[in-house]
Amino acid sequence: MKHLLPVLALLAGLGSSICLGQANQQSDPFNRYLSGIKAHQPEAALVRFAQECGIDTLIVQPRFAVSSGGGWTIVRNLAAGVHDLDSDFFTAAEVWVQGSQIVVELWANSDDVGSEVRYYDCFTNGRLVQAEVINWDVPLKLGSQNAGWGYSRRWERTENGVLKDTNSQFVDVMEQPITKPRLDADGEKSLHWKPSLGPLKELKLPSALLRITE
Secondary structure, three states: OOOHHHHHHHHOOOOOOOOOOOOOOOOOHHHHHHHHHHOOOOOHHHHHHHHHOOOOOOOOOOEEEEEOOOOEEEEOOHHHHHHHHOOOOOEEEEEEEEOOEEEEEEEEEEOOOOEEEEEEEEEEOOEEEEEEEEEEEOOOOOOOOOOOEEEEEEEEEOOOOOEEEEEEEEEOOOOOEOOOOOOOHHHHHHOOOOOOOOOHHHHOOOHHHHOOOO
16 A cells, blocks of 8 residues: 555645546545535535534535645636646645634545545544545556445544544545455555544645635
8 A cells, every 4th residue: 555655744744645537536525525515516425424513514605725745726617737746746725614613625646646635624623523534546547447435534532632533444535334445565554544533723725714704
């Protein structure tokens, strides 16, 4: 599972790479996500997560930003913003704000190795209260016998204030549960990786993204 290094690079502020045309539109999670944004139809998983966080996606409008490692740029059209970066290293953010609640969706993709990583974070007054991440391994070429798979994890803050890993499972590119695929040693090691689970300020998002949009 070679995509661990690009993910770690993202967390260090270097971003990750993307090429929208390399994977099948239907089976590629990020391309499917962009299509949903264009159609003004958020992902079902995002709607569910936002509701759990106290945000109504029917009345709140999201804001978007992109980065190639040198800071965030706010964009109106996320797909255009991705292409305009003209960089092999890229990250994207979608932010929903309602009162003291904030949901952040981050994507860190490295299509040169078939990696797509999606983060959901829920913050209350800047404090992380729950999070989800899927680390996808997506086929690089059309017609690949490899159907692709992902490793999904969820964290929730307990009553005593501790973030606890509450769920983990393997999923396909459509987010449906599957049995564990055969992994090499690096792949097994990567399953122990987890994203930063700190406060909102650690994401260093532009303040304009964090203003109430009701």
